Amino acid sequence: MSVLTPKQVAFYQENGYIVLSGLIPEETSLRAKAILDKWVEGDPRNPKATSGEPIPRTSEEEDAVVACYTDAILQAAAELVGDDVSTFPRPHKPYPLHSYPTQEEWKPWGAHIDHAIKEHGHKTFPYAFRLASMLFFSDVEPHGGGTLVWPGSHLKTLALAKSNPEYYELMYTLNNELDKANLGEYVELAPKRGDILFYHYLCGHSGSMNVQNVPRLAMNAKW
Ligand SMILES: O=C(O)CCC(=O)C(=O)O
Ligand SMILES: [Fe+2]
Structure with a gap:
């Protein structure tokens, strides 16, 4: 049985991203949030951390957090890409990626693509x-x-890469020259607890400044 409608898959193919709601039971995301709330108290990146050192993570807690990658989420991922769900394993470990409040004035950051660190050579x-x-x-x-996404940027980035595949052999080079792809305007997402953003590997996106007063709590995973 499909988790996604053909319209949702078409939106992803056209825009290079999609935000999906309702694929995690309420109690599962609430339990995970409580655990993440505890861990942030020892996160060195958290200006308001109450603990001077990392909070130990038990395997039960880690399991409870990765349980948010439900069967429905893994199935949705498979449907977006058109591959078998067996190629979308549940992540073993949580990879938290939070955005903490800042006093600075909000301004957008520029787009990037992931896996573009020179030394990694992707x-x-x-x-x-x-x-x-x-x-x-x-x-x-x-x-x-909220994450910023550039709708349709995956196709523009792909076209740029294909214009000279030898030159753009490395994700590093492609990422450095994203301005040549004229990615256009960003959309600032305002997701809710339990929502998941999926994005294509060539989708231009960025984190953004958090000028509200609560940490933006999220986890990243890639397949
Ligand atoms: O924090 C976000 O919303 C996005 C972060 C991101 O793009 C990254 O870490 O590569
Ligand atoms: Fe990124």
Whole structure:
């Protein structure tokens, strides 16, 4: 049985991203959020952390957090890409990626593509991953750290890469020259707890400043 409608798959193919709701039971995301709330108290990136050192993570807690990658989420990922669900394993470990409140004035950051660190040497073709995701654990207000996405940028980036595959062999080079792809305007997402953003490996996106007063809690996973 399909989790997604053909319209949702078409939206993803056209835009290079999609935000999906309702694929995690309420109690599962609430339990995970409580655990993440505890861990942030020892996160060195959290300006308001109450603990001077990382909070130990038990395997039960880690399991409870990755349980948010439900069968429905893994199935949705498979349907977006058109591959078998067996190629979308549940992540073993949580990879939290939070955005903490800042006093600075909000301004957008520029787009990037992932896996573009020079030393890592990831190639553009064939891809190092097909699909990335951000799973959100807090309700995000505008300018509260919602991810920025550039609709349709995956196709523009792909066209740029294909214009000279030898030159753009490395994701690093492609990422450095994203301005040549004229990615256009961004959309600032305002997801809720339990929502998941899926994005194509060539989708231009960025984190954003959080000028609200609650941490933006999320996890990243790639397949
Ligand atoms: O924090 C976000 O919303 C996105 C982060 C991101 O793009 C990254 O870490 O590569
Ligand atoms: Fe990224």
